[in-house]
Amino acid sequence: MTGIRRLAQHLDISIGTVSRALNGRPDVNEETRRKVLEAAAELGYVPNQSGRSLRQGTTNIIGFMMQTGTEITGQGDTFFMSVFDGVQTVFARHHLDLVALLCSSEEDPDDYLRRVVARGFADGLILSATQRHDPRFEFLAKRKIPFVTLGRSLTDVGQPWLDLDFEGMAQTSIDRLVAKGHRRIAVTRPHDDINLGHLFVDQSAKALAEHGLTLDPDLVFSSKPNEAGGYHVAQQLLAMRNRPTAILLVNETIAIGFYRGLSEAGLKPGRDIAIIGRQSPQSHFLSPSLTGFTLSRRDLGIALAEALLATMPAFSHFYPDAELRKVWPEDLVEGESDAFSLPA
């Protein structure tokens, strides 16, 4: 005699009642519910998840899919860990188990997702590293699996998304640099088809146009989002005969490599070139200090979780007015790296 049956026998009531009591169904006497809860605690009973899943067709698991390997996600810093932390706190309230699904950099993300879904692994998913055209969206939509994405995409199946404000960062940065007299401004972007690259570069071009300037294609540097990528960008930039006087670094990690590349050539951020990037725990230890954008990663995670729950029928009533699509605002922290300005 095991599980719920044992508990029922111990209380000398039926398993049906026990189940109803535990699941908070209304049609059970509050007195018996109390007894059941008490006995459950005493005997250390916890419902078997397999039995539950089989019956309900639900797993109680939410998966957060990320890519391992700094090549894609730029996890040289702890960006995703912080976001995950925020997501976790929300799901814990609903007794949902959050797990990280780390797709190896050697495996195709689409294949990986297919495996996860085929297995019926999760009730809902959070996707990151969204591509400009992302097949995963349609795949999930077709199977009616609730999901939310960290990042926009041209593919749109109506799912909720949250995203960083790449356009805002581009606009603010360009305005700021142009005001300091810069005319040749470089921009970095991820090396692959990840969507944020397009958003960032396109908006940079647009902002420049507003000032009557154009974005020189030679000044758009593709780089892997890690330290090595930043170092490589510096080398390319230094090799040019008509160097830019300022640069926008799209992600958190490359600044470190970029600084290193500059200093090897005897150049100093903020004196010889203006830099605007993104803040991270690591970037605080750069010198001269980095001018860059920042946001609350944890709050972003919380919003992600709420957006997902809002689309899941069983939980949506908890979040009647969750923000389903939002560009997350960023603050600019002023440092020394963009102090360099040109005479008017």
Added chain:
Amino acid sequence: MTGIRRLAQHLDISIGTVSRALNGRPDVNEETRRKVLEAAAELGYVPNQSGRSLRQGTTNIIGFMMQTGTEITGQGDTFFMSVFDGVQTVFARHHLDLVALLCSSEEDPDDYLRRVVARGFADGLILSATQRHDPRFEFLAKRKIPFVTLGRSLTDVGQPWLDLDFEGMAQTSIDRLVAKGHRRIAVTRPHDDINLGHLFVDQSAKALAEHGLTLDPDLVFSSKPNEAGGYHVAQQLLAMRNRPTAILLVNETIAIGFYRGLSEAGLKPGRDIAIIGRQSPQSHFLSPSLTGFTLSRRDLGIALAEALLATMPAFSHFYPDAELRKVWPEDLVEGESDAFSLPA
């Protein structure tokens, strides 16, 4: 009609035979097995994991428990991501699904593990961030859940473990620095009761003793394993009136903060103080270059996975001679940071 039943009906054979065919049981005609597999592929049948779990009492999931928050794991670099990648490749061969269980820094790891286990989440676990005395070991052993740890502990329940060679690193470093004439050598250790700290510090003291030196308690710095921790260590060190001439940094991430702290005071690694640390993708962008230890994180992950599988009855025959307990060797990469030497 769904699942295996549908498949059986389509082939006009019994579900028992279908199941046996799919699971590679010997008592099924090879010809019918072929047909079953063919039909399964055609109809896109994949077995329902809940049904399977319920019947077999097994989940097909392996969990890799890590802590989020740089405070504990020092994930300012991608150490765990790389290890995870290695683990993943092994489990993929056995159709086991590996997920990352990220315990929030705000939650007690013991509680977290209890939840995971109570839920019957995984068939096996990989634990990291092992404490000097780690209650998780006994907890898992009592429930007979196969697990392996990345890191030793004084708690020993006979499980396999792999670990970095902290003693070797301490010994090599001390020998090397003493040979360069250093007498006052500082050491860092994590701020909490994580076991590696004890191993590292104790062995450092022992190695010093072999040279007739002692480890000054004032020269043992506890620090959070992140950039901020390293920065803080530098500040403490600089405030001393009798400064050490050399220092051992126990983990990958703190070097960056430590460098920053030094440079703010006008000191230069390798010129004013000798530093030996650990290599990481980030540390390559330090200047002067860091003398430090390195290892293949991916291979370590592979070994971890094999050790775990070797203790799981269903898989042990695949790995008859897996290394169950091993201190993983590290290579010393010589840089400029320990160039500083003292007259004899």
Added chain:
DNA sequence: TCGGCCGCCGTAAACGTTTACGGAACTATG
């Protein structure tokens, strides 16, 4: 020819839940 063995397959029970359904006891209402 017959008994035994072997290869292959079908039947049905079991895993631990949840929940639709119906019924018993009780209460309220006229």
Added chain:
DNA sequence: CATAGTTCCGTAAACGTTTACGGCGGCCGA
């Protein structure tokens, strides 16, 4: 007092697998 409604509970089916068991036919050896 009869009826309707309400509250609570027990029964049993269902979720999709795996696997013990038994049976049927064919083959082999005596």
